[in-house]
Amino acid sequence: MASSVIKEVFKVTSDAANVPxxxxxxxxxxxDFSKDDVDSILLYQLTENSQLLQPFDYLNASYERYEKQRRLNKNLIASDKAISGLFENIDKLIVGYGLVTFQVEDFAINGNFTNYIKNIVTRSNDYTNFLSHIIRRAxxxxxxxxxxxxxxxxxxxxxxxxxxxxxLNDSNIYNNVIEIFELFVNYKPVASIFTQINTFYPHYSCQANEFEKKTLLGPLLALSPLASNVALRNYGDNLERSKQQTKIIHESLQTEHKVVVDRLFFIMxxxxxxxxxxxxxxxxxxxxxVNKNHLRRGEHASQAKLASNAFMTNIALILIKFSQPFLDVSYKKIDKIDVNYFNNLNLYIDLSNETRLNSDFKEADEFYDKNKKDDENCKPNFISDCFFLTLTYLHYGIGGTILFDEKITTQIKRIKEEVERVKKVSNLNPLLNNFINLQVKNLEKSLSLTSSLKSSLQGFFSHRYIQLEIFDFVCGASTFLMRVIDPSHQFPSKAFDLPLIPDQIGFENVDNAEYLRSKAPIPFKYYPEFVVEGLINYTQSITKFANSPLFQNPRLSSFVELGTTILRCPELVSNPHLKGKLVQVLSIGALPLMDNSPGFMIPIFENNDLVRKNLLYALLDFYVIVEKTGSSSQFYDKFNARYSISIILEELYYKIPMYKxxxxxxSKNNPDFFIRFIARMLNDLTFLLDEGLTNLSEVHNVSNQLNNSTATDTNDSNIQDLQGRLAAAQRQAKSSCGLAAKSMTLFQIYTKDIPAAFASAELVDRLASMLNYNLESLVGPKCGGLKVKDPEQYSFNPKELLEALCTVYINLSDESEFISAVARDTRSFNKDLFIRAINILGKKTGLVSDDFCNALFDFARKAQERKDSEEEEDLEYGDVPDEFLDPLMYTIMKDPVTLPASRVNIDRSTIKAHLLSDSTDxxxxxxxxxxxxxxxDELKQRILEFKNGKKKEKANA
Incomplete structure (x- = not known):
């Protein structure tokens, strides 16, 4: 019995006459072989049998045959101790030598670790059982x-x-490798020392792009549809595929990726x-x-020198899964995250070059040096380490992928344009065809890769299941940051009130960064900026993709609460660009949906207590503060932010009566604050209308020149110059007119319900001159210069703009100061312009009612009467001494004040209007x-005496 088992298990015989x-x-x-011969047989086979090409494979096959024999003879094993001992000995020796073959490579003849691994990777299922026993033996x-x-x-x-x-292109191989890792880490003793394995950690000189190749877990963590080979294999063959075909590829890869990430999480x-x-x-x-990959958020970093999107996003997704238990909707474990985490010694995250939320490097370093926790027992817990590392990966991992997506979109456009350019050159010079064809081939190859990567990114970001997990973390992190902001650090179990510091009435602290920094809460002000930036960048980006996790998400209110708080309390975040992105996200949530139902954030704006109380003030305040962004392009930066704010304000005004x-x-109880807001609106509208109409005139003129030149001019450089000027004018006209239209909408809304605010002394003259000037541009003698082909492409509808301007006149027609301001604008006011506007809007187009026309005519009449009256009054005064005139407005001062530094006398309303925009003399x-x-007061008295004297002279004449 023993001999036959041994012969069958090891495929050996002692009968020289009969060798099967x-x-x-x-x-x-x-x-016959006995139990005592097993060791000798194995030694011979492994060390002397030159025909045995795969020693480990032989041992594995022997163990399979052993188990088969064990099953066949289980009754005999149970009843016969000798047979039982035989099987125990075979088991012990096969497994033992299996372990030895992986301890001493040249122990067995033809021993080769790489060959063993190759076979295991190729057929992992065949080795799983044997490897399990070897692990247990080890x-x-x-x-x-x-x-x-x-x-x-x-x-x-x-x-x-x-x-x-x-x-992912070879599902058999990667599945087998994952199975191998799963097999090993299932044994806790293996898992407990896994990080001690050579190559688990990188060499100190390991570069940012080498971790996924030179560290043990690297290849596994890079398994993703975002890998370039996978993207090219799945999307590159058919760049002209239909949306349905693309959707099928997306869904297939999304399903595969989800399974892979779940398995990777199991291993980790x-x-x-x-x-x-x-x-x-x-x-x-x-x-x-992540510390070596901070440049992934750099504008000019080389992607080839950094870790791949596949690698970084997978780690981020795994970390997010680890964060789920302590950021669930119950928030029962949120107090386990250390609010003062960055005070700890030996932080894993490198903060040395990180911008802080509202402090400089020196102040932050001094704070941490003073408040460092030096007790060994105060080391951060795993939950805190995991949470803040996840925030870091959200910014540099997923955030870096978002930035790559933005760059590659531009790159694809550039390559397509280059292909077209090169093909045109080919048509002009056939002699260069061979060279050009090669160039086109290389460009098309590059286009195929970049387009494939773009498609893979679309597939990743439209994968609702994965994006829901990411956004759940965003919402959980938003709640934690609210907890840090809360002075008592008890949120969300206990609400707190906003603002954190009293609102400042007056202009001196609007743009005072130092003042706001001194009031910023601790430790929030010392947090690295990326903890907020990562949340905002992700949320802003994900709204562009199908199946966005923001839609129909009950946790969205957490993010909106954080956003409202950041906007309401300007001392929290110093970076206006982040707030600009934030209002863009909120504006997307405010916009009506495709079925014209309210925007998906409107219910939160209406029903969330914190948001409802603070959002309006926050938006109005940021509208003012965004005037200065600190960058060289700050003059233009503000318009995009204000455009987004205008969208939200309009929707709030119409959709939720409470905000109105x-x-x-x-406007009634906080006039300084509100007038400051209107002043910024007026500044923007004045500039945008002027810029927009000026560029439309340029489009008109250059288009005519180009048409004439094309017919008569043979100079290509002249034509190219005109084409460049036309493109620039078109681009600027489209931007300015679109932004102006949104600002004009707010003016229509607010002048109807809050007319008195627009007639304040600080604003009324500038408002009147702006309206008069643009009315002249639209219906005056030069209005023909605004005619362009397809005006809709520039968001320019002259009749709608004219109606909007006239609506503002009518809305303010009961304000005496406004009528006077319109009348005294000697540069542009002309009653005839109103008559022309009435003819265009009423008789020619029928856009407005008779009542509208009558109201506009009545206003023009009153303004003309006021103008005649004031001109008569000016004649009464005759030559006015220069010292009585406002040095900026050239009108007689009513309330003169002296400026402390320059000692210039100026009317109070004039300097107050100036300070609305600029806090300098x-x-x-x-x-x-x-x-x-x-x-x-002395000058004021002399002006009054001058006026009274002139009136007496007239009375006595």
Whole structure:
């Protein structure tokens, strides 16, 4: 019995006269083999049998045959101790030698670790059982780390060096490799020392782009549809595919990716739960990766020198899964995240070059040096490490992928234009065809790759399941940041009130960065900016993709609460560009949906208590503050932010009556604040209308020149110059007219319900002159210069703009100060312009009613009467001494004040209007506050005496 089992298990025989196929003749001087011969047989086979090309494969096959024999003879094993001992000995020796073959490479003849690994990777299912027993033996014999160090580094080398590629394109290989890792880490002793395996950590000189090739987990963590080979294989063959075909490819890869990420998380979870050392090791490993990849958010960084999008996004997704238990909707574990995390010694995350939310580097370093936790027992817990590392990966991992997507979109456009350009050159010069064809081929190859990568990014960001998990983290992180902002750090279990510091009435602190910084809450002000930027960048970007996780998401209110708080409390975040992105997200949520139902954030704006109380003031305040962004392009930066704010304000005004009431209340009870807001609106509208109409006139003129030149001019450079000027004018006209149209809408809305605010002394003259000037542009003698082909492409509808301007006149027609301001605008006011506007809007187009026309005519009549009256009054005064005239407006001052630095006398309303936009003395640019101006009562009295004297002279004449 024993001999037959041994012969069958090891495929050996001692009968020289009868050697079956695939059997080995072993002469031990006995006819039959016994238990004592097993060791000798194995030694011979492994060390002397030159025909045995795959020693480990032989042992594995022997173990399979052993188990088959064990099943066949289970009854005999149970009843016969000798047979039982035989089987135990075979088991022990096969597994033992299996372990030895991975301890001493040249122990067996033809021994080769790489060949063993190759076979295991190719047919992992065939080896799973045998490997399991070897792992258990290594654990028992306390040689586990030695075994792992001989197994996994070789596996890494095989995957990155000898395999042609290791990615999702070969499902058999990558599935087998994942199975191998799953098998090993399922054993807790393996998981507990996994980070001790050679090549788990990178060499200190490892570059940012080498982690996925030179570290043990690298190849696994890079398994993603975002890998370039996978993108090209799936999307590159048919760039002209239909939307349905693209959708099918997306869904297939999305399903595969989800399974892969879940399996990778299983592996990482086992390692992290293995031991404190392995948990710390994984966090350290991921930290090293992200610390060397901060340039992924750099504008001009070389992608080839950085970790891939596939690698970084997968790690981010795994970290997000780890964060789910303590950021669920119950927030029962949110207090486990350390609010003062960055005070700890030996942080994993490198903050040395990180911009802070509202402090400079020196102030932040001094704070941390003073408040560092130096007690060893105060080390951060895993939850805190995991949470803040996830925030870091959201910004540099997924955020870097978002930035790559933006860049590659531009790159694709550029390559397509280059292909067209090169083809045109080919048509002009056939002699260069061979060279040009090669150039076109290379360009088309590049286009295929970049277009494939773009498609893979679309597939990734439209994968609702994965994006929901990411956005759940965004919402959970938003709630935690609200907890940090909360002075008592008890949110969300206990609400807190906004604003954190009293609202400042007056102009001196509107743009005072130092003042706001001094009031910023601790420790929030010292947090790295990326903790907020990552959330905003992701949320802004994901709204562009199908199946956005923001839609129909009950957790969205958490993000909107954070956004409202940041806008309401300007001391929290100093970076206006982040706030600009934030209002863009809120504006998308405010816009009506395709079925014309309210925007998906409107219910939150209406029903969330914190948002409802603070959003309007926050938007109005940021509208003013965004005037200065600190960049060289700040003059233009503000328009995009204000455009987004205008969208939200309009939707709030029409969709939620409560916000209309709040606006009217602010205009009456907080006039300085509200007038400051209107002043910024007026500045923008004045510039945008002027810029837009000027560029439309340029489009008109250049188009005519171009038409004439095309017919008569043979000079290509002249034509190209005109084409360049036309494109620039078209681009600027489209931008300015679109922004102006939105601002004009707000003027129509607000002048109807809050007319008094627009007739204030600080604003009324500028408003009147702006309206008069643009009315003249639209219906005056030069209006023909605004005629362009297809005006809709510039968001320019002259009749609608004319109606809007006239509506503002009518809305303010009961305000006496406004009528006077329109009348005294000697540059542009002309009653005939109103008559022409009435003819265009009423008789020619029928856009407005008779009542509208009558109201506009009545206003023009009153303005003309006021003009005649004031001209008569001016004649009464005759020559006015220069000292009585306002130096900017050239009108007689009513309330003269003296400016403290320049000592210039100026009317109070004039300097107040100036300070709405600029907090400096207009004559010497020194800082100036309204309360610092000095009333000049003596001059005021002399002006009154002058006026009274002139009136007496007239009466006596």
């Amino acid at each position: 196929f695939n059997y080995t003749l072993i002469e031990l001087g006995v006819t 654990i028992v014999e306390d040689s586990l780390l030695e075994f792992l160090n001989n197994f996994f580094p070789v596996l890494l080398n095989y995957l990155t060096g000898q395999l042609e590629s290791f990615d 979870d086992k390692i992290i739960r293995g031991s404190l050392e392995s948990r710390t090791g994984v966090i350290s490993y991921w930290s090293q990766i 009431k709040q606006l009217i209340w602010q 207009p004559f010497n640019r020194m800082p100036l506050k309204l309360e610092d101006v000095i009333p000049n």
